[in-house]
Every structure is written in structure tokens, then in C-alpha cells.
Amino acid sequence: MSNMPHRTIHLFRKGLRLHDNPTLLAALESSEVVYPVYILDRKFLMSAINIGTLRWHFLLQSLEDLQRNLTKLGSCLLVIQGDYESVLRDHVQKWNITQVTLDTEIEPFYKEMEQTIKVLGAKMGFDVLSLVGHTLYDVRRILDMNGGTPPLTYKRFLHILSVLGDPDMPVRNLTAEDFQRCQPPPELGQGERYLAPHPEDLDLPQESQSPWQGGETEGLKRLEQHLKNQGWVANFTKPKTVPNSLLPSTTGLSPYFSLGCLSVRSFFYRLSNIYAQSKNHSLPPVSLQGQLLWREFFYTVASATPNFTKMVGNPICLQINWYQDEERLNKWRMAQTGFPWIDAIMTQLHQEGWIHHLARHAVACFLTRGDLWISWEEGMKVFEEMLLDADYSINAGNWMWLSASAFFHQYTRIFCPVRFGKRTDPEGQYIRKYLPVLTNFPSKYIYEPWTAPEEAQKQAGCIIGQDYPLPMVNHKEASDRNLQLMKQVREEQYGTAQLTRDDTDDPMEMGLKRELSEENLKKGKRARNREET
Ligand code: FAD
DSSP states (O other): OOSSOEEEEEEESSOOOSSSOHHHHHHHHTEEEEEEEEEEOHHHHHHHOOOOHHHHHHHHHHHHHHHHHHHHTTOOOEEEESOHHHHHHHHHHHTTOOEEEEEOOOSHHHHHHHHHHHHHHHHHTOEEEEEOOSSSSOHHHHHHHTTTSOOOSHHHHHHHHHHHOSOOOOOOOOOHHHHHTSBOOGGGGGGGGGOOOOGGGGTOOSSOOOSOOOSHHHHHHHHHHHHHOHHHHHHOOGGGSOTTOSSOSSOOOHHHHHTTSSOHHHHHHHHHHHHHHSSOOOOTTTSHHHHHHHHHHHHHHHHTSTTTTOSTTOTTSOOOOOBOOHHHHHHHHTTOSSOHHHHHHHHHHHHHSOOOHHHHHHHHHIIIIITTOBOHHHHHHHHHHHOTTOOHHHHHHHHHHHTTSSSOOOTTOOOOTTHHHHTTOTTOHHHHHHOGGGTTSOHHHHTOGGGSOHHHHHHHTOOBTTTBOOOSSOHHHHHHHHHHHHHHHHHHTHHHHHHTOOGGGOTTTHHHHHHHHHHHHHHHHHHHHHHHO
């Protein structure tokens, strides 16, 4: 490698941001000219990922935002459509490129892309520099520290991290000076040719209905708003957040982390600062930093597990004979199960592209081990298409969790599609918002409208079985039967079932249980005190 400054293409894939972007910073520091490029290779993207309309909108908005922010700093974003290999080949020649920089990613399809670019580099004579920007750690270090394999429980994972120490600090935000040190790309004046396409160009509806607006600017705005509320941040306890609040009861930042519009390292350290100023703060697995560590955990396991997004050939996943039932799957997908709680969640997913973690629990359990006994892979694909935060590692990891195929072991606990939502929203406001057809039902019936007398249905202006479906299963019978099936599978595949087992891992139950028992203890004490006085 020569010491001459490079002529560099910085290739954005995720990492659509200018704060804490170590790879772009390294590109600027080693180059005389940097071309910031996003190759919109629809064929590649669509073969690797199932992207639905809302996700496309979010991506295009994020590109536009990046374009604006780079322009403000005297540079630009060149969005080029086409097959990534030919686009790169053409532009490496045209611009006399000596270096391509890109973030390291762990997904097999992105790894393959990096490999292809390296081969191209060897042929055409350019260097490839890839640095970690999307996770807190270089997950390869975690694997090394664990003897070359992924730690399969969160507890073990935290232990490895305690040996590794804190993640690297975020790098400084990029400024106009960073860009001025290099020549601007000569294409700067031809911005028009390189704009992000409009939704219509991709045959998408013009406007997205989602309340989530893509891009680093919006992500940072939301992040700052949350961080102002230091008490909330310090005491954040995931199991106490509410799945059916009308606005997110958690941060709602996942879509921004997913595309790298926000840096997890920056967020991690901002949280550390708040924790340092608080007398008490919550801890993993239930704290906010604990949530980021769950993300890291799934990235680590996914990076070294073959067929992580599949059941067959996946060594940590129970092999289950799930039913194949297109009709039932479709009812679940299209919010037609007849259980308002489940259907309201699926409607929110369709309309907004985001649902709360516990809402994800509810619909995932219902589809798999709870009621329908349909494969988690089917559910994962639907989430992949619809969720703005859809993510290779986190999506598959959580679907395996919820279906008790890996990680989760308290499989006898099945969520009830009637009682679950009632706990936090007895009036059913959430259901009324997303299923307006049920809006006039009295609260008493809103979670199980089929139990309402005919007169009440008439008064509500909604006849069950006609205007809204009857429940597609008898929950009690279905869940009892499925529980027996699951018991049998786990006995037969005891070895696999034990691989990822650690009861202390459960973030939704253990933390809460501990606190509840502490609360009960206190209450007990208070009660005793009262008796005593
Ligand atoms: P917060 O509670 O505010 O957490 C902050 C951040 O921590 C999140 O933005 C996310 O990056 C990370 N995080 C939180 N919970 C988890 C978790 N359980 N596992 C890993 N990381 C977590 N999350 C995704 O980002 N992409 C997915 O594709 C995805 N699929 C899921 C599928 C199922 C079946 C389930 C049960 C959960 C899934 N999750 C997924 C995890 C989780 O539900 C979301 O990350 C979370 O609800 C996002 O909301 P938030 O940003 O308000 O989270």
C-alpha cells in the first residue's frame, strides 16, 4: 500500500449518519478526494431482504436526509441505481479510485458483498477498508474471547463483556473542516443526477402513513428528547413498559438503530453519563443499556451461527414439525384472527411499521407455540417486510425466543390473547384506535366481542361473524394441545433445548418478578407494621 493519499469511494450500506461514523472518518483522513456513494441495488436488496412499502419510505427518507446533511458540510451523497458490482467497477475506473471504505456488517449477504468487493479490489488494484460502526463491539472479539464460539446465554455474554471492558468510545462528529481537507467530489455540481429516487420512481405510494420519519436528523431529535428525561432513562425497566399505550412507552428508536441513522455507541455512552449522575439506575437485562446489550447479544450469536434465520441447519434451534397452513397464516398476517388484541397489534404493524416489544410477544406467541403452531420463520418474514426496524439478527433471534425454539425456556407460560392486553389497557383504547369497527363495544366485551349478547352487538353496530371475524381458534384448547406438543419436542431434543438455557436471562419476567417480590416483601412489612401499630 502506498502512502499517497487515496481517492476513495465511501460506500454507505447501513450506517446512514455523520455522527460516530468511524469508517467515513477514516476515509476522509486517508484521502485527497472522497466520493460518498449509496448504491441502490434493488435486485440485490430484494433478494437479500423482504422490504415492504413503509421500509422503502424510511430508507428513501434516510437517504434524502443524509444527502442534505452532506451537502451542508460541502460534500454530497451520490445515489446510484444498478447492480452494485458493475456500478463499482464503472466508477472505480471513471474516478481513478484507489480505496473503497465500508462498514463491516455481519449478515451473510453483506459479508458476501464485501468479499466480492475485495476480489474486485484485488483485480482492479484498489484497497478495501472496513471498520465496525454498527455494533458496540467488534463481535469477532467477543467470539475470540469465548474460545471462538458465540456465548449462547445473555449471562455468559455479559461475563465476556465484563472481561472485554467498555465498548470503544464513539468517534467525533464529522464537520465541514473534515470535508474541506479533501477535494470535493467533482460531481458536486451535478447533484441532480444523483438524487435519491422519489417513492413514485419505485412505484410506491407518494406518502408514508408511518409516524416514523427516516433519517439521522429525526433520529437525533428523538434521542435528545428522551435523554432530557433523565429520571425516566435511569429507571427504565423494560417489563414495566406498556405494550398498548397510544404512543410508544419505550424509546421507539429501533428504526434509527436498524439503518444506522443513530449510533449505538453514542447512545450507550450518553446513557452511561446519565447513570453516572443518578443515585440509582436500573441494570441489564431490563435497563436501557441492557436493551442495547440484547441487540449486541443477538448480533454476536447470529454472526457465528449457520442458518441463523432458518430452522433447518440451525444448530441452536429446536427442529419442530410446525403446521403449514396458508389460510391461518394469512388470517394472522391480515389482522383477521378474531382476537381484537392480536388484530389491533397487526394493524398497527401494517399502518405504522412499529409495535411494542410485548405486543411482538403477543402476536409471535399466538402464531407459533401458543395458538396456531405455525413456524416462526413465517412470522419472521412478515415482520421483516413490515417492521421499520427489521433486522437480520434481532428479528430471527427474538422469533426463536418467542416460539421457544431457542433462548426461551419457560415455555409453559403461554400468553392469553384476551387477558394479556387487558392488564394495561382495561378500557381497550388501543383496540378502539386500531380497530375502529369495534369502537362502540362496551369495555366489558372489547377483548372478546363474541361473548357480547346479540343486542349489545347490534348496539355497537358490529355483528361478530359478519362485520368482524369470530375467533379463529379456541385458545384454551389450542394452547393446551400445543403445550403438550412442545413438551414432547423438548424432551426428544433435550440437548438442543439446553444449549441456550439460562433462566436468569429472561428480561421480561425475571426482573419484574424480582421487583414484584421485593415490592411484596415491602408491602408485607408495611402490612405487618400496620398490624403492629
Ligand atoms: P427500547 O426498549 O427503547 O430499546 C432500545 C433499543 O435496544 C432498541 O431500539 C433496540 O435496538 C434494542 N432492543 C430492545 N429490545 C431488544 C431485544 N429484545 N432484542 C434485541 N435488541 C433489542 N428489534 C429490532 O430492532 N428489529 C427486529 O427485527 C426485531 N424483531 C423482533 C421480533 C420479535 C418476535 C420480538 C419479540 C422482538 C423483536 N425486536 C426487534 C426486539 C424489540 O421488540 C425491539 O427492538 C423494540 O421493541 C424496539 O423498540 P424501542 O426502540 O422502543 O426499544
